[in-house]
Amino acid sequence: MSDLVRTIAFAFRRKGLDAIPGGDLRLLLAYDLRWFAPEDAKRVVMRAVDAGLLREENGALRATFDTRAVDIPLNFRPTIDVLDAPIAHPAPSSSSSSSSSNLALPSPSSSPPPLDARERAAEEERRKRGLRLSLDVARLVVRRRAGEDVAADAAALEARMLTRGP
8 A cells, every 4th residue: 555545544534524625635734744844735635636546526525445444554654755656546435435333442351453443443532532632642542441551652642742832
């Protein structure tokens, strides 16, 4: 899977929407996530449209693939190389609307679930809390509920968030 596909999937999953206005997508990539400079974020969106990963519908951009099916590593952060890298196209999204499933959180006695299940659980945790949690904090909540010791990771995240500034 290409980083451009992961970038687009992450953005849509972060917003929790099926369609995002193009300007909002660029703002998310540039300012909310701080992954790209504003001009580069515009180029990333244009590249995704040109590659057929996004299509415009009624003034908004919609992914042409199932963003929930894309495996995104826990510490994913794209680079500007997404503009030049070859694109591996994911399977197109199904035309039927998928209902949001209730994800069961793993029990502490069970073995850790695959990362993509944890990602889905973290996103579900964010939605349950009205998107007031960052995805990083939601990941920690899911890992803690699974019985992992997350104290060191929580402290590192807190330090990173405090030094990031407003």
